[in-house]
Amino acid sequence: MSETSRTLPPCPNRPNCVSSQATDQGHFIEPLRFPGSPADAWAVLKFALQSLPRTRVVEDSDWYLHAEIKSRMFGFVDDVEFLMDVRK
Helix, strand or coil: CECCCCECCCCCCCCCCCECCCCCCCCECCCCCCCCCHHHHHHHHHHHHHHCCCEEEEEECCCEEEEEEECCCCCCEEEEEEECCCCC
């Protein structure tokens, strides 16, 4: 994640990555949208992540959240990253 531009790193050339900032259809996913204030939306997102089993929040700021989620069966660790974007 770039702190100056508030962008996520691009997806690698593998199918197991999606991003709302991807420019190619193979990796693009619509961004999550929340009603209400940005602060309320961020609180809901944090609560949801912290409620998941085998999930550890690695980094948390006012505009960036990074968590690791370990799969139950094989113990693979998946990274999830979120950026707060208040543009309409």
